[in-house]
Amino acid sequence: MSENKGIIVYSEKHDLLLEILGKGREIADKLQKELAAVLIGYGVQGKANELIKHGADKVFLIDNHALTSFQIEPYLNVLHSLATKYKPETVLIGSTRNGKPLAARLATRLQTGCIPDCNRLSVDEEGRLVCERITYGGTAIAKITFKTKPQIATIPPRTFEKPQPKERNGQIINFDVKIETPKTEIVETKPLEVSAVRIEDADVIVSCGRGLEKKEDIVLLEELAQILNGQVGNTRPLAEDRKWFTEWVGLSGHKVKPKLYIACGISGVIQHVAGIRDAKLIVAINKDENAPIFEVADYGVVGNLYEILPALKEALKKQLQ
Amino acid sequence: MNRIIVCLKQAIDVSQLKVDPATRQLITAGAAKKISDFDKNALEEAIRIKEKIGNIEILTVTVTAEDAKTVLREALAMGADKAYMVNDPSFKDIDTLGTAYILAETIKKIGNFDLILCGETSLDSFSGLVSSRLAELLGLPQITSVRKISVEGDAVSAERALEDSIETVKAKTPALIAVTREINQPRIPSLMMIMKASKKEIITWTAADLNLPREKLDMKIEVKEVLAPKTERKRVKITGESAQEIAERLVKALMEEGVIGR
Numbered sequence: 013m014s015e016n017k018g019i020i021v022y023s024e025k026h027d028l029l030l031e032i033l034g035k036g037r038e039i040a041d042k043l044q045k046e047l048a049a050v051l052i053g054y055g056v057q058g059k060a061n062e063l064i065k066h067g068a069d070k071v072f073l074i075d076n077h078a079l080t081s082f083q084i085e086p087y088l089n090v091l092h093s094l095a096t097k098y099k100p101e102t103v104l105i106g107s108t109r110n111g112k113p114l115a116a117r118l119a120t121r122l123q124t125g126c127i128p129d130c131n132r133l134s135v136d137e138e139g140r141l142v143c144e145r146i147t148y149g150g151t152a153i154a155k156i157t158f159k160t161k162p163q164i165a166t167i168p169p170r171t172f173e174k175p176q177p178k179e180r181n182g183q184i185i186n187f188d189v190k191i192e193t194p195k196t197e198i199v200e201t202k203p204l205e206v207s208a209v210r211i212e213d214a215d216v217i218v219s220c221g222r223g224l225e226k227k228e229d230i231v232l233l234e235e236l237a238q239i240l241n242g243q244v245g246n247t248r249p250l251a252e253d254r255k256w257f258t259e260w261v262g263l264s265g266h267k268v269k270p271k272l273y274i275a276c277g278i279s280g281v282i283q284h285v286a287g288i289r290d291a292k293l294i295v296a297i298n299k300d301e302n303a304p305i306f307e308v309a310d311y312g313v314v315g316n317l318y319e320i321l322p323a324l325k326e327a328l329k330k331q332l333q
Numbered sequence: 334m335n336r337i338i339v340c341l342k343q344a345i346d347v348s349q350l351k352v353d354p355a356t357r358q359l360i361t362a363g364a365a366k367k368i369s370d371f372d373k374n375a376l377e378e379a380i381r382i383k384e385k386i387g388n389i390e391i392l393t394v395t396v397t398a399e400d401a402k403t404v405l406r407e408a409l410a411m412g413a414d415k416a417y418m419v420n421d422p423s424f425k426d427i428d429t430l431g432t433a434y435i436l437a438e439t440i441k442k443i444g445n446f447d448l449i450l451c452g453e454t455s456l457d458s459f460s461g462l463v464s465s466r467l468a469e470l471l472g473l474p475q476i477t478s479v480r481k482i483s484v485e486g487d488a489v490s491a492e493r494a495l496e497d498s499i500e501t502v503k504a505k506t507p508a509l510i511a512v513t514r515e516i517n518q519p520r521i522p523s524l525m526m527i528m529k530a531s532k533k534e535i536i537t538w539t540a541a542d543l544n545l546p547r548e549k550l551d552m553k554i555e556v557k558e559v560l561a562p563k564t565e566r567k568r569v570k571i572t573g574e575s576a577q578e579i580a581e582r583l584v585k586a587l588m589e590e591g592v593i594g595r
């Protein structure tokens with residue numbers, strides 16, 4: 013069994029695993045290889061069928077009380093044993109705060125390459141995986157491939173569409189493995205309030221930057237967002253320095269792909285722009301005609317947002333009613 | 334706790350990086366360098382631990398293909414006691430596994446330590462892999478995405494910021510921790526500190542000093558291309574006599590684009 017086989021996908025986040033399965037299916041079909049999903053946890057067997065419906069040919073099930081919550085060493089050991097036995101050609105792992113270290117350590121244990129945070133995946137003439145990722149703080153996009161097998165890549169949430177579930181045949185395999193003891197101990201887990209609305213799903217985003225003077229002024233954007241059925245976004249300093257928000261759009265925040273992105277009082281520094289690259293249309297409102305945001309905008313208005321936004325609200329109301 | 338090692342990368346200052354508009358190639362030759370942002374947070378945290386419990390030696394380790402002394406002076410001025418620069422032109426073509434391997438060999442040669450601190454990710458490559466690879470190579474307990482650290486005797490406790498929870502994790506030392514930017518605000522060294530730092534030592538090692546076999550550093554990945562993204566935006570300026578006129582023209586354009594209305 014020296015030949016490298018198939019594609020293995022894993023994420024500890026179920027939705028992300030389904031998203032990766034969709035892309036994995038596409039690549040598996042192109043290469044005519046098998047697609048296997050890994051399901052790790054305790055009392056999780058009920059989810060196996062859903063993985064098959066979303067494209068898996070096989071599900072490796074590792075169900076064990078000791079795997080109830082994610083801990084790097086036992087989870088790593090499971091994946092490593094599986095990879096050693098099954099010899100996948102490619103391993104795709106969800107790029108989360110837990111998934112990325114897992115991928116990095118699996119790649120290290122297998123002495124192979126790892127390409128993190130891939131936004132696009134394709135296959136070259138030799139059947140190698142080609143990954144595109146943002147690098148140099150958003151200044152560039154790198155296309156990278158592998159020299160060794162298995163090829164390990166991590167995929168951020170909401171990069172690929174979740175596929176439509178279909179009735180399909182698949183095999184569920186109980187994978188038996190010795191569970192390693194973790195080297196760290198989880199003392200406490202406090203759930204975070206995460207907003208149910210996801211900015212990645214918004215069709216329209218009205219976004220503010222440091223050009224906005226006061227927290228109360230966010231209402232100017234909220235009004236617009238409401239008329240346009242969209243959401244309010246923001247740059248990092250508004251979250252990190254001013255604490256008006258808890259999240260932000262950009263390289264180190266959310267990557268969004270709305271039909272319309274309206275950037276108000278945003279300079280257009282590369283790290284912010286890296287998050288809006290996939291927007292269909294970008295509008296910029298900035299009082300500085302030399303602001304870099306105008307270089308990446310479809311429509312630019314040089315002006316004071318405090319004058320333009322109220323006028324825009326009136327004009328939209330008139331048009332849309 | 335006697336010794337903390339901080340992994341500092343000398344990164345390209347991406348905010349000053351220029352692009353050749355004709356070829357979309359990056360102009361990296363001669364680009365400004367600095368300590369990668371997150372690594373400054375790691376160093377700051379080491380200094381704060383030292384200020385709290387005292388009598389700790391803080392060492393920094395940097396793997397680089399080019400000289401990094403200028404940047405390391407700043408780390409010494411902030412409060413590191415000694416800097417190790419592993420510098421070899423052959424490091425130009427290494428990937429995250431090679432980097433982690435060199436860091437691991439360097440740290441083994443340095444000897445005992447209680448804590449290794451890394452940044453969550455580096456400013457220029459933004460990969461976030463090296464610290465995990467290093468933990469694997471050294472067989473250490475590893476805690477990532479850390480926004481708070483407390484040292485408790487021969488154990489550390491750390492708060493991890495996950496997507497939907499805050500997890501408090503404990504590990505026995507020696508351990509490796511990767512920190513986020515939220516953890517602290519790195520200090521800016523005073524003139525006094527800068528002067529004092531000029532007496533501190535920067536130790537330079539090469540690949541030969543570490544007996545690194547070249548095949549261990551072979552790239553596992555192949556970079557096919559690195560290009561600035563195409564800006565295929567229209568870049569139309571909307572002007573007018575008044576805010577009202579501008580707004581109406583903008584709305585008209587957006588209707589025609591089909592992004593608003595029905």
Ligand SMILES: Cc1cc2nc3c(=O)[nH]c(=O)nc-3n(C[C@H](O)[C@H](O)[C@H](O)COP(=O)(O)OP(=O)(O)OC[C@H]3O[C@@H](n4cnc5c(N)ncnc54)[C@H](O)[C@@H]3O)c2cc1C
Pocket residue numbers: 220221222223224246247248249250260261262263264265266276277278279280281282283284287297298299300303315316317318370456
């Ligand atoms: C490693 C790293 C990662 C980062 N990741 C991110 C990220 O993911 N997302 C992010 O957003 N940032 C990120 N940043 C920060 C980023 O570099 C910029 O600092 C930030 O995006 C700038 O925010 P801004 O445009 O709101 O502010 P500024 O750059 O200060 O721009 C404010 C703009 O508002 C305009 N303005 C002022 N008043 C008005 C007015 N009345 N009307 C109209 N215009 C006005 C000004 O002309 C100016 O152009 C990151 C930085 C680093 C180092």
Ligand SMILES: Nc1ncnc2c1ncn2[C@@H]1O[C@H](COP(=O)(O)O)[C@@H](O)[C@H]1O
Pocket residue numbers: 339340341342343369371372375394395396397429432436450451452453454455456458459460461462463464
């Ligand atoms: N060349 C290097 N020298 C020293 N430390 C490094 C180097 N590269 C990466 N690191 C450490 O590993 C962390 C993650 O880097 P990266 O995987 O490149 O994003 C950094 O924040 C540093 O702490």
